[in-house]
Amino acid sequence: MAAWQAAWMEETRGRLTAALLPDVKSWVGRGFGEVDYYLTQLLSGHGYFREFLRKMGKRSEGNCVGMRDDAHHTFFVCERWGRARRDLERRVGEWVPERFQSITLSGRAQWNAVWANSNEKQVTLKDLDFDASEGQLEDPHISFGKPTYMVGEWLQVNCTSGPARPTPDVTWLINGRQAQNINNASHSARLSMHMIA
Numbered sequence: 001m002a003a004w005q006a007a008w009m010e011e012t013r014g015r016l017t018a019a020l021l022p023d024v025k026s027w028v029g030r031g032f033g034e035v036d037y038y039l040t041q042l043l044s045g046h047g048y049f050r051e052f053l054r055k056m057g058k059r060s061e062g063n064c065v066g067m068r069d070d071a072h073h074t075f076f077v078c079e080r081w082g083r084a085r086r087d088l089e090r091r092v093g094e095w096v097p098e099r100f101q102s103i104t105l106s107g108r109a110q111w112n113a114v115w116a117n118s119n120e121k122q123v124t125l126k127d128l129d130f131d132a133s134e135g136q137l138e139d140p141h142i143s144f145g146k147p148t149y150m151v152g153e154w155l156q157v158n159c160t161s162g163p164a165r166p167t168p169d170v171t172w173l174i175n176g177r178q179a180q181n182i183n184n185a186s187h188s189a190r191l192s193m194h195m196i197a
Contacts, residue, residue: 001025016045016072016155020100027101033111038119045071074121081121088117155179 007023020043021027041047050069054062064080067073074081076097089095092103093115146155155174168195 001028014044016070016097017043019097023101025106030105032108033104033115036119039115040119042071047071047074049074075118076127084117084120088113 001024008018008024009022011018035043037116041049046052049062049071050059050064051062052070053059063069064073064078067077069078076085076095085095092106093099095103100114103115140159142157143194144158149155
């Protein structure tokens, strides 16, 4: 166990985990508390965190309101989770990374409070598909069925763009007026609309 502890403290990777769990022996011998999917994400930093998703090529950026969005930010800093963090602090005391191990090992009630806090955040992030803030990365491409149309003809328009969340709402204007009777067949946007004189 001493060799494992020494290697744990000397390793340069996984520093969040080492900061949360500095004493390997007491963690391994705790006798209660299941480390599930959600606590694993907190301990490893892998999961629905923008920075991790950026590293995996799933997002174009890894920030949350200008700050690096990782497990530390989500669980200990982010104001988006401020109310949940304050509720947790009422149950376990000061909630900082340096106290994670002492809090979780102090009893089942504290363990369960930390687990519930972790679970709530992760499930919320997953349900929101990690929120709706991925901007469109390219301009839309718009093409018409023919170069000119006569008043009263159906206008055939194809509009495509890269993925964005949420899907942008599109308002079509013809000669500065909003088009009526729009039939949108799909999100790839094959659009038919009647020109209004």
